[in-house]
Amino acid sequence: xxxxxxxxxxxxxGSLPALFGVVVFTxxxxxxxxxxxxxxxxxxxxxxxxxxxxIREQMGLDRPIPEQLVRYLGDIGRGRLGRSMGTGQPVVTDxxxxxxxSLELTLTALLLALSCALPLGIVAAxxxxxAVDHGVRLLCTLGVCVPTFVSGLLLIYAFYYLLGLxxxxxxxxxxxxxxxxxxxxxLLIDSALAGDWEAWRAAATQLVLPATTMAxxxxxxxxxxxxxxxxxxxxxxxxxxxxxxxxxxxxxxxVYALRNALLPVITIMGIVFSTMLGANVLVEKxxxxxxxxxxxxxxxxxxxxxxxxxxxxLMAAIFVLVNLVVDLLxxxxxxxxxxx
Amino acid sequence: MNATLRHxxxxxxxxxxxxxxxxxxxxxxxxxLIGPALLAYDPIASNVPMALQPPSAAHWFGTDQLGRDVFxxxxxxxxxDLAIAASAVALSFALGAMIGAFCGYIGGRLDRxxxxxxxxxxxxPLFVLAMALVAALGNRVENIIYATAIINLxxxxxxxxxxxxxxxxxxxxxxxxxxGHGPVGVVMRFLLPNILPAMAVQVxxxxxxAILNAAGLSFLGLGVRxxxxxxxxxxxxGARFITSGKWWLVVCPGAALMFAVLCFNLLGDGLRDILDxxxxx
Numbered sequence: 001x002x003x004x005x006x007x008x009x010x011x012x013x014g015s016l017p018a019l020f021g022v023v024v025f026t027x028x029x030x031x032x033x034x035x036x037x038x039x040x041x042x043x044x045x046x047x048x049x050x051x052x053x054x055i056r057e058q059m060g061l062d063r064p065i066p067e068q069l070v071r072y073l074g075d076i077g078r079g080r081l082g083r084s085m086g087t088g089q090p091v092v093t094d095x096x097x098x099x100x101x102s103l104e105l106t107l108t109a110l111l112l113a114l115s116c117a118l119p120l121g122i123v124a125a126x127x128x129x130x131a132v133d134h135g136v137r138l139l140c141t142l143g144v145c146v147p148t149f150v151s152g153l154l155l156i157y158a159f160y161y162l163l164g165l166x167x168x169x170x171x172x173x174x175x176x177x178x179x180x181x182x183x184x185x186x187l188l189i190d191s192a193l194a195g196d197w198e199a200w201r202a203a204a205t206q207l208v209l210p211a212t213t214m215a216x217x218x219x220x221x222x223x224x225x226x227x228x229x230x231x232x233x234x235x236x237x238x239x240x241x242x243x244x245x246x247x248x249x250x251x252x253x254x255v256y257a258l259r260n261a262l263l264p265v266i267t268i269m270g271i272v273f274s275t276m277l278g279a280n281v282l283v284e285k286x287x288x289x290x291x292x293x294x295x296x297x298x299x300x301x302x303x304x305x306x307x308x309x310x311x312x313x314l315m316a317a318i319f320v321l322v323n324l325v326v327d328l329l330x331x332x333x334x335x336x337x338x339x340x
Numbered sequence: 341m342n343a344t345l346r347h348x349x350x351x352x353x354x355x356x357x358x359x360x361x362x363x364x365x366x367x368x369x370x371x372x373l374i375g376p377a378l379l380a381y382d383p384i385a386s387n388v389p390m391a392l393q394p395p396s397a398a399h400w401f402g403t404d405q406l407g408r409d410v411f412x413x414x415x416x417x418x419x420x421d422l423a424i425a426a427s428a429v430a431l432s433f434a435l436g437a438m439i440g441a442f443c444g445y446i447g448g449r450l451d452r453x454x455x456x457x458x459x460x461x462x463x464x465p466l467f468v469l470a471m472a473l474v475a476a477l478g479n480r481v482e483n484i485i486y487a488t489a490i491i492n493l494x495x496x497x498x499x500x501x502x503x504x505x506x507x508x509x510x511x512x513x514x515x516x517x518x519x520g521h522g523p524v525g526v527v528m529r530f531l532l533p534n535i536l537p538a539m540a541v542q543v544x545x546x547x548x549x550a551i552l553n554a555a556g557l558s559f560l561g562l563g564v565r566x567x568x569x570x571x572x573x574x575x576x577x578g579a580r581f582i583t584s585g586k587w588w589l590v591v592c593p594g595a596a597l598m599f600a601v602l603c604f605n606l607l608g609d610g611l612r613d614i615l616d617x618x619x620x621x
């Protein structure tokens with residue numbers, strides 16, 4: 001375990017330059033943005049030249065760029081990301097309020113995708129070139145071609161309009177259902193904690209369609225990688241040995257082969273998560289999901305840049321963290337990696 | 341060359357899917373070139389009395405909320421969608437191959453700095469980065485191209501760098517150096533042409549992804565503005581009517597998008613099988 005911790009520390013340290021680069025990059029993005037931020041922050045459209053100048057000085061926009069960068073870093077360190085013009089709240093508050101919605105959606109989708117992709121990949125690898133294998137391959141080929149926004153809308157059409165099974169596809173919970181008291185911000189967890197199963201059901205039914213949409217999009221790379229990795233592992237010597245020792249096929253496949261085949265799957269998890277964070281934006285838009293992405297998107301279309309910047313920083317930070325977790329998982333799944 | 345052609349023919353015979361994908365790509369290119377001339381309806385002329393008609397003999401894909409013919413709009417959009425994706429990929433391919441090749445050949449400080457830059461780009465979720473770039477550069481079509489090109493750049497840089505790195509000390513590169521070519525000459529005249537086939541596979545695999553990204557951006561309302569026919573924005577406009585059952589507004593442009601992506605992906609897979617059978621999964 002200490003080895004694992006040391007490794008975590010090292011990796012976190014190693015991701016600092018990338019994080020710093022991300023911050024500098026977003027800073028530069030803000031500086032080349034059209035328009036003068038001082039005018040945005042002024043009291044109104046008819047603020048006087050003197051007032052704008054005062055705000056410009058107050059925000060430090062008259063200083064040289066390197067000094068502005070240092071100030072900006074200081075602001076980020078103190079958690080000050082500016083104020084959203086749309087909501088009138090500090091961006092950090094908005095992001096904290098809305099992040100659980102996005103995370104609940106993304107994590108559910110990831111879970112869903114993994115629980116479908118792993119069995120599909122394994123089944124396909126166990127019988128290469130069988131009908132099942134071709135079916136999985138077809139699914140994978142088609143899966144990467146359907147844009148998330150189209151599949152989401154098709155699901156709405158099928159399950160809301162045609163079958164009437166899904167609730168009105170807007171928001172996280174039916175407006176007539178009672179919101180559970182906020183503890184974690186995850187509606188499923190909060191309502192379960194409050195013992196309010198009515199609300200849990202309402203939240204879960206709202207979550208199914210968007211989560212499925214996102215899961216469909218990442219199903220293909222995961223299933224394809226699982227299949228390829230399983231195929232490679234199943235031909236190795238230790239599998240033959242396991243079979244020869246009379247272990248059950250089930251045990252050989254699910255315990256010995258799968259654990260080894262998981263390594264490449266874990267490796268692509270970083271990329272998969274990156275696609276999911278991107279797909280999140282589209283899915284939140286399609287389902288009017290009140291998460292961070294739709295917040296940033298509304299701000300973006302209203303030329304309100306502080307939330308956009310905060311969002312991009314948040315996404316990059318999450319992504320760096322995810323890569324760290326992926327790396328640690330990799331060490332857990334393959335102890336050889338953490339030996340060095 | 342003859343052997344390559346024979347190999348290609350052999351692969352195609354065993355893999356009719358690639359042939360179909362090639363045909364599909366050809367049809368798409370044809371539509372992009374001459375499609376707008378073939379249309380029965382003006383793709384942006386509204387005809388409100390005919391609004392929201394389901395598909396019929398007169399309107400194959402139905403009509404939208406302004407009575408415009410969806411079929412004409414889907415066909416007319418081909419040119420813009422393909423042009424965005426193709427120029428983005430061409431841009432990142434040209435830049436990425438050059439930068440990557442020089443990094444791989446020269447190494448040293450240049451290589452380290454470019455490597456850091458690529459690391460920073462890769463630290464962003466790419467679609468989110470593209471959104472931010474369009475926001476920063478301004479909400480215009482050409483900026484969608486730049487944004488898509490930039491998020492593709494890391495892959496080309498890394499790929500070209502790796503491909504050049506394994507070749508830099510080979511005999512023929514040595515020979516080029518000895519016959520008096522400077523670094524620029526060696527990279528441009530010998531190394532780049534040599535890694536081109538491998539890069540071509542990347543390009544065609546990348547095109548589908550670029551189309552998806554660009555359509556996603558315009559679905560969000562970035563870049564392309566109505567009434568311009570474009571698949572992403574058509575789906576976005578149709579999204580408002582999906583809960584009242586007007587499926588054709590989403591399905592038709594969506595299917596066109598899928599078809600384009602599918603063709604490019606399958607063609608890319610096929611090309612890879614022809615050029616480098618070892619990489620097949």
